[in-house]
Amino acid sequence: MYEALTANRVYRKAMLPHDALKIILDDEGRGLASSSVKAFMETISVYPLGMSVRLSNGDAAVVIKPSAYNDQFPIVRAIENERGEPIQPYELNLAESDDVNIVTCET
Structure with missing residues (x-):
């Protein structure tokens, strides 16, 4: 989901990483399992060094x-x-x- 939100698509421009992250956090417990969101948050670097x-x-x-x-x-x-x-x-x-x-x- 994060990759899809932050990549350019033919129908829309890529979202900024922190905007995509907000969508994921807002969907926690509804469409996304809390355990999955927690694991994702522990591994992601929203703005990696050198970007x-x-x-x-x-x-x-x-x-x-x-x-x-x-x-x-x-x-x-x-x-x-x-x-x-x-x-x-x-x-x-x-x-x-x-x-x-x-x-x-x-x-």
């Missing part, structure tokens, strides 16, 4: 560390602006950011 992402501020970034608070919102290092030009790298903990989030990712 390339685009931020809502336009910058391209790479996931460098899961957040200590919530692995759905990792720590990223921004490396390019929206035009693909190198920038002075900076790190951002998305779990602590109210105004910047992940808008797309490369799988």
Whole structure:
């Protein structure tokens, strides 16, 4: 189910990993067995280290560390602006950011 939600399909674009995860968690106990969801949650890395992402501020970034608070919102290092030009790298903990989030990712 997770793979189907996070992959591009002919009829829709891929969901962001944390959005797909929310659907799975919302379905726990109804369509999905709680034991299956628990096992899935123990093994998944929503945003694996090294994943390339685009931020809502336009910058391209790479996931460098899961957040200590919530692995759905990792720590990223921004490396390019929206035009693909190198920038002075900076790190951002998305779990602590109210105004910047992940808008797309490369799988």
